[in-house]
Amino acid sequence: MKTLLITRPIADAVLDQARAKFDVTVNEGGTLTEAECVAALASYDCILPTLGDAFTAASFAGDIRCKMLGNFGVGYNHIDDAAAAAAGVIVSNTPDVLTDATADIALTLLLATARRAGEGERMVRSGAWGGFDVKGLLGTHVTGKTLGVIGMGRIGQAIAARCHYGFGMDVVFHNRSPKVTEVPARQLESLQAVMETADFVVVATPGGAGTTKLIDAAALAEMKPTGIFINISRGEVVDETALIDVLEKGAITGAGLDVYENEPHVPERLIALENCVLLPHLGSATQETRQAMGQMALDNIIAWSEGKTPPQQVN
Secondary structure, eight states: OOEEEESSOOOHHHHHHHHHHSEEEEOOSOSOOHHHHHHHHHHOSEEEOBTTOOBOTGGGSSOOOOOEEEOBSSOOTTBOHHHHHHTTOEEEOOOSTTHHHHHHHHHHHHHHHHTTHHHHHHHHHHTOOOSOOTTTTOOOOOTTOEEEEEOOSHHHHHHHHHHHHHHOOEEEEEOSSOOOOSSOOEEOSOHHHHHHHOSEEEEOOOOSGGGTTOBOHHHHHTSOTTOEEEEOSOGGGBOHHHHHHHHHHTSSSEEEESOOTBTTBOOHHHHTOTTEEEOSSOTTOSHHHHHHHHHHHHHHHHHHHTTSOOTTBOO
16 A cells, blocks of 8 residues: 655545545644655655645655655645656646635635725724724725736636626736636736736736746836735735835735745734735635645545546646
């Protein structure tokens, strides 16, 4: 029986299936460091990792027993897939199953930031609310505004559909390649054009070297003073220090974030800002979605163990 390391506890139903087919070890100690990844690659036939596990290029330089990484998550920038391929290790991911859940979180952040819901909840919980106030916590209207989507993949299009059909928003977007969309949307000529046109900017690009700090100080400077910025992609896509700077200066109205540059660390300067809504990476956090992600990750590993090509192989 092949040995399988699962780097974080997953849904019981999926775990039961894994134990029926593999000799399973479940890591209860949090994300794997690079040294722990080296040890895991040398010790197990296959691994089911997830975000934060440091499968760097260096981790593939030692003795490799593992031949399959069935990643839990659509993003796999914590795995050096080229180094994995060179070491003979297959990598797969879990696309599609988290599209709707992540799009819903984008809308949660957009509405909560626009309507200052975080500030309002803190006011109520602290006992500081004195009752209805005609001028209290005035937010930003959402219906009929312009949405800018950075990265018009599956998740970006799901966000655009919710905003256009649900809130009558005009949609513009930036994408690395030409994209035809089902939802009415205009692809603008540059990132800067989207940043300056939109009332709400939502980042939905993949992570990785090609998008690291794509949203930098220059891009943020293009936004309207009334603009609201939302990131549900990966933390490293945004220059976090530059974003904090514009928020502290009031150069944009607010931001809603589900991801951070150095998770789980969130800068104190960011935490101190009232004009931010901060979530703990909840994009895929529904019971249904997390179980489906675990199932897809395991299905890829099972396919590999049976000598088949994993359906979601990425390298």
